[in-house]
Amino acid sequence: MKHDRMPAYRTPDPILDAPAREDGDEGALLQAFASSLQQAPYYSVGRTWEDYAPAYRLGLRSWQRNPGEEFDAVAAQLERDWNAMRGASRLGWVEARGAVEAAWQHCAMAAASKQDAARRRDRNA
DSSP, X not given: OOOXXXXXXXXXXXXXXXXXXXXXXXXXXXXXXHHTGGGSXXXXXXXXXXXXXXXXXXXHHHHHHSTTOOHHHHHHHHHHHHHHHOTTOOOOHHHHHHHHHHHHHHHHHHHHHHHHHHHHHHHHO
């Protein structure tokens, strides 16, 4: 007998239920984070993807609102956001912070890589 991991009913969650960005990158990134979650250094045994997904979304979406900022410069605001928006996640900020920061740093590195590629194109043009 197959058992679904998702309950038939769950409480609506403002982060989990929010629409993904139109460019589709968020969904692909979340899948990548989900596939490697249990190997992440901040993973807590016994927690599930449903606990971590809102933290990753917060990191991805907050980077979009604050591009170029350092994570530590906005961490206090992110903690307040997490406490207000975590929905059904069982993670407190201390547990969630690693996932939020991982998503944030992924966006920061992707942005830096795009800038470097643009500079190389400009030099070679």
